Amino acid sequence: MAAIIEIKDLVKDYRLGEVPVHVLKGISFDIERGDFVSIMGPSGSGKSTLMNILGCLDKPTSGSYKLDGISVGNLNRDQLAEIRNKKIGFVFQLFNLLARTSAAENVELPLMYTDTPARERHERAMKALLAVGLAGQEFHQPSQLSGGQQQRVAIARALVNDPRIILADEPTGALDSRTSIEIMAIFQRLNREEGITMIVVTHDPDVASYSNRNIHFKDGKLQRDERIAQPREARKDLEQLPAAQPEEELASV
Amino acid sequence: MNKLIASMKIALRALKVNRTRSALTMLGIIIGVAAVIAMVGVGAGATTRIQQQIQSIGSNLIIVLPGSISSNGVRLGSGGVSSLTEDDAKAIAAECPSVAAVAPTVRGGVQVVFGNSNWATTAQGVTPEYMTIRDSTMMSGEFFTAQDVDAAAKSAVLGETVAQNLFGGSDPTGQVVIIKNVPFTVAGVLTPKGQSPSGQDQDDVILIPISTAKQKVLGGNRANAKAVGTLMVQAIGPQAMDQALQEMTALLRERHRILPGLEDDFTIRNLTEVFAAQETSAQVMSILLGAIASVSLIVGGIGIMNIMLVSVTERTREIGLRQAVGAKTRDILSQFLVEAVTLSLLGGIVGILVGLTASLLISHFAQWSTEVSPLSVLMAFVFSALVGVFFGYYPARKAAFLDPIEALRYE
Numbered sequence: 001m002a003a004i005i006e007i008k009d010l011v012k013d014y015r016l017g018e019v020p021v022h023v024l025k026g027i028s029f030d031i032e033r034g035d036f037v038s039i040m041g042p043s044g045s046g047k048s049t050l051m052n053i054l055g056c057l058d059k060p061t062s063g064s065y066k067l068d069g070i071s072v073g074n075l076n077r078d079q080l081a082e083i084r085n086k087k088i089g090f091v092f093q094l095f096n097l098l099a100r101t102s103a104a105e106n107v108e109l110p111l112m113y114t115d116t117p118a119r120e121r122h123e124r125a126m127k128a129l130l131a132v133g134l135a136g137q138e139f140h141q142p143s144q145l146s147g148g149q150q151q152r153v154a155i156a157r158a159l160v161n162d163p164r165i166i167l168a169d170e171p172t173g174a175l176d177s178r179t180s181i182e183i184m185a186i187f188q189r190l191n192r193e194e195g196i197t198m199i200v201v202t203h204d205p206d207v208a209s210y211s212n213r214n215i216h217f218k219d220g221k222l223q224r225d226e227r228i229a230q231p232r233e234a235r236k237d238l239e240q241l242p243a244a245q246p247e248e249e250l251a252s253v
Numbered sequence: 254m255n256k257l258i259a260s261m262k263i264a265l266r267a268l269k270v271n272r273t274r275s276a277l278t279m280l281g282i283i284i285g286v287a288a289v290i291a292m293v294g295v296g297a298g299a300t301t302r303i304q305q306q307i308q309s310i311g312s313n314l315i316i317v318l319p320g321s322i323s324s325n326g327v328r329l330g331s332g333g334v335s336s337l338t339e340d341d342a343k344a345i346a347a348e349c350p351s352v353a354a355v356a357p358t359v360r361g362g363v364q365v366v367f368g369n370s371n372w373a374t375t376a377q378g379v380t381p382e383y384m385t386i387r388d389s390t391m392m393s394g395e396f397f398t399a400q401d402v403d404a405a406a407k408s409a410v411l412g413e414t415v416a417q418n419l420f421g422g423s424d425p426t427g428q429v430v431i432i433k434n435v436p437f438t439v440a441g442v443l444t445p446k447g448q449s450p451s452g453q454d455q456d457d458v459i460l461i462p463i464s465t466a467k468q469k470v471l472g473g474n475r476a477n478a479k480a481v482g483t484l485m486v487q488a489i490g491p492q493a494m495d496q497a498l499q500e501m502t503a504l505l506r507e508r509h510r511i512l513p514g515l516e517d518d519f520t521i522r523n524l525t526e527v528f529a530a531q532e533t534s535a536q537v538m539s540i541l542l543g544a545i546a547s548v549s550l551i552v553g554g555i556g557i558m559n560i561m562l563v564s565v566t567e568r569t570r571e572i573g574l575r576q577a578v579g580a581k582t583r584d585i586l587s588q589f590l591v592e593a594v595t596l597s598l599l600g601g602i603v604g605i606l607v608g609l610t611a612s613l614l615i616s617h618f619a620q621w622s623t624e625v626s627p628l629s630v631l632m633a634f635v636f637s638a639l640v641g642v643f644f645g646y647y648p649a650r651k652a653a654f655l656d657p658i659e660a661l662r663y664e
């Protein structure tokens with residue numbers, strides 16, 4: 001498998017007043033196409049900054065970052081926006097859905113910034129919602145959905161433009177443990193069935209245990225990088241839990 | 254175009270979220286546009302009314318008055334002596350190439366009697382040229398002819414006001430009225446002209462042949478039987494007014510044997526010019542009203558800018574999200590710009606309706622004529638759109654250049 005992400009000597013400095021703060025102090029690693037990677041580390045370890053750079057929301061101070069063969073460091077604002085639109089799906093801790101906007105329209109959002117005609121946008125949004133098990137709730141607004149359902153809408157939004165990578169920043173941080181496992185089950189399925197590269201930043205070792213590879217950060221440096229020989233199966237874990245809202249939730253996973 | 258309509262729909266939805274706020278913001282533009290439309294309407298109405306009044310006194314009209322004369326150091330005012338004669342009138346008509354027609358007139362106050370009603374008015378002795386020079390027409394009957402003038406016929410033409418006061422609704426043509434004990438047959442009634450630019454009722458008049466007036470009604474000048482009151486002169490065109498003035502001055506000075514260096518014994522007034530000054534001042538007034546009203550439109554625009562800045566701050570996270578999923582600078586810029594323009598255009602449309610209603614109410618209750626031209630409506634519409642673009646640009650730019658990371662993290 002060829003690497004979809006190649007990082008070499010990545011440095012990021014922030015300037016707070018006069019003193020520069022070194023957030024990332026020379027990081028190098030690759031992520032293989034189709035891998036499922038979790039990134040862990042304490043607050044201030046630089047993992048959020050790394051996520052921002054991986055997500056093309058920020059540019060490194062020095063070092064190189066190649067995403068799917070494209071060197072991202074030289075791109076301008078709008079070119080980065082296009083890369084984000086075409087290649088990356090984002091999932092956030094607080095879902096970041098548009099309020100007073102139906103699930104379907106939230107999912108359509110990335111397609112609004114492409115040339116996709118309205119009818120096709122709608123069809124693709126419906127398909128993505130079906131894929132995350134929200135058939136029948138397409139026209140609910142976020143306030144009418146549970147946290148887990150909102151995060152599924154967000155995942156559908158990340159999926160709708162057929163991305164190469166999904167970047168999830170603490171995707172289960174605002175969810176209870178059962179719903180968290182449900183979300184991880186969706187991630188595992190997308191990773192295995194659709195071949196989408198998954199990168200999940202988390203505090204929670206349980207969440208990390210569903211990934212194939214775990215990268216640890218500390219003080220702006222890569223501390224540990226290990227393969228997980230036997231990742232946990234979210235689907236099996238769910239079956240062993242006492243059913244809270246069994247039919248609907250399970251059927252969709 | 255489809256994309257624009259789609260963005261407008263999105264903008265409308267965003268504006269609906271804060272209904273009260275959007276409505277209040279729009280109110281600024283509504284008041285601005287309505288004020289511009291109503292004020293320009295009032296100004297245009299006033300200008301048109303003055304133009305009509307100027308039309309009513311006759312086109313290219315010059316008046317020659319018997320002049321101020323000084324006799325042994327005692328100066329008499331304009332019209333103090335009768336220095337103009339019918340021969341002057343004929344000479345001007347014959348010798349001044351820039352003059353189209355000349356009508357000598359005499360005038361005096363008279364009491365007119367018909368049956369048991371009577372009316373105090375002005376009798377004017379004129380010739381048929383008077384009609385062309387004043388651009389007058391007959392509402393009914395026929396004006397008297399040059400033969401009637403030569404024969405000193407007892408024929409009278411009534412102004413509308415006189416006809417109303419003596420005859421009420423009925424047609425006076427053919428009836429006999431008594432002016433200073435002289436019976437006159439009514440030949441017809443003039444088409445009403447309304448007020449003159451100086452505010453006089455131009456229909457409160459009786460026209461009779463100048464010969465009859467001098468011999469039987471107003472009394473002639475004993476020293477000079479040919480003396481007349483004023484000469485009304487029509488120049489051949491608006492550009493010929495000055496030329497006509499010079500030709501007449503030279504001719505009259507020569508005819509009156511006034512030595513170089515001495516003052517004229519007549520006064521020439523270019524009436525059109527006098528009243529054109531009033532028209533100019535009305536136009537200045539309407540520009541001024543429009544300008545003041547535009548200030549409120551600008552204030553409305555600042556309101557839009559203010560609310561758009563608030564909206565950008567409130568929706569920072571939304572902007573961050575849109576940027577994260579691929580919105581380019583241009584996309585965010587146009588989203589907020591379209592929102593600002595939608596606000597101002599909606600305000601503009603409502604403002605136009607309010608402005609039209611306001612100008613109708615003004616003309617109904619204040620009795621001022623107002624005139625809302627389609628051009629001023631179009632201008633107001635375009636201007637309100639421009640206000641949206643101008644005052645929406647800064648907030649939209651601010652939104653478009655937000656740092657996506659900061660925006661996503663914004664609380």
